[in-house]
Amino acid sequence: MQMELIKLVRNIYSTNEFIPLHAPSFSGNEQKYVTETITSTFVSSVGKFVDEFEQKVQQVTGSAKAIATVNGTAALHSALYLANVRAGDLVITQALTFVATCNALYHMGAKPIFIDIELKAFGLCPVATEQWLSENAFIDEQGQCRHKDSQAAIKAVMPMHTFGHPVQIDELLTVCQNWNLTLIEDAAESLGSYYKGKHTGTLGRFGALSFNGNKVITTGGGGMILCQNQEDGIKAKHLTTTAKVPHPYEFYHDEAGFNYRMPNLNAALGCAQIEQLEVKLASKRLIAEQYLQFFENTDYCFVVEPEYAHSNYWLNAVVCPDANARDTLLETTNKQGIMTRPVWQLMHRLPMFANELKGDLANSEWAEARLVNLPSSPNY
Structure with missing residues (x-):
């Protein structure tokens, strides 16, 4: 065989x-657009192709707002931060995933809870998620979901669309509603995938795409935050551009932001790729x-x-x-x-995640x- x-x-x-x-x-306008970027000298995070690429991804996915980032991990990290996940918090995810899903949590001091997958899409199982929460969590007087033993706050559920196959989103959304949790989709692998007619990454409050060299389309390195509403999109763009307040010449930043914006050079490649x-x-x-x-x-x-x-x-x-x-x-x-x-x-077999819930x-x-x-x- x-x-x-x-x-x-x-x-x-x-x-x-x-x-x-x-x-x-690369069989389209890649060389043309990248050469145009170099000629313009706008190769960094300011340039027309960044805006164009965001708009094109927004149109393809039906997202309320799409924000380009340097890679998919940066998109996930930003989404988690915008969902108010902080150091010491817990996030439910799957053990069968690429390490970037958990690295985003690790580097912000949050911790994963590994729940089993179902065997249809090989994504996070809503039944197993609900069962684990019923046995191990409670909602406190302020409405915060907490782990019974440690009292740590459980903030979000983060499934990954394995190999591009959409997980059971409706059922996971129900779990999130029952337990006051935010759904964040790791849609790194699923550009062009649809769940009941809606593009992956747009059903949770946030989604994260990847445009690594091995994805359906590539920007060399790059990612995208997909936001369910305009307000979150505005916050995401502000946060990922060092939280700089617009001004003709002053440098004022109103919070600790991230330098996560996608360079124009990469976005030019993305604009050519998404045309195909x-x-x-x-x-x-x-x-x-x-x-x-x-x-x-x-x-x-x-x-x-x-x-x-x-x-x-x-x-x-x-x-x-x-x-x-x-x-x-x-x-x-x-x-x-x-x-x-x-x-x-x-993930639970790797040394840095071996002791997680x-x-x-x-x-x-x-x-x-x-x-x-x-x-x-x-x-x-």
Whole structure:
């Protein structure tokens, strides 16, 4: 089966050379816009392409306001801060995620609570979240959700749309309403994904996108805060531009802000990339369909979008029968120049998060032992 899969991947990408997991493609106005930026000398955080890129992402996602940042982690950190998460606070998230989700918490002195995933979208499970809160949390007289043992405030729920597949947002929103928590979507991987017709990252109070080199579109490095209302958007822009109060010449900052604005040079690349978004997404769905057909009637299960969603298929994934089958697939494909990867190590296994609060992570551990990501670059 492994050699047949290698043949399929080589046919998809029409090459006998090394095939990466997800490579960027530059076939539009990238060089033109970047050259224009260099010629203008406005290569830093001031320039027309920053505003244009924000507007284009805003239009694509339907967000009330989109604020460009230097990377996805900066977008997450800003969203958490705007949601009033501070040092010592707790935030519910999933153990099966990329480390950036938890790094954003770590560097602001907040702590994760690791809750299990469901096995449809491999995202944070609302049932497991509600169960953990019922057993381990209470709401105090001021309406603040707190951990029973430590009394620490639980401020937010932060699911991640794994591989671009939307989590069960409605159910998580209900949990948040029951426990007075803020929903912040780690939508780093899900540009072009929709939950019941609404773009991911726009259903919680805040969402965070990433435009790293391995994402659907790239700005080299970059991210975006998606805000559900204009007021939060204004605050986000102020906070990420060192909280400088506008003035013809004076330098006055009214709070401790962040220097998180995306440079114009990166935004120029993003403007060219987003012009090709629909073509890239269409190509990725065609590739996913070929994988789906290949794995039919085998012991391997290709990961498809949930029935409530329209996914971008950022990283195609397959569930192997067991850990041995996973390892064999990884070893064979990589030896043949086809880059495949296991899912990330679960966060509670990493040394900096080993002692954090967690629920039963049986589904997360099951998925960790079986998931393999397949080459997913758009091909057009």
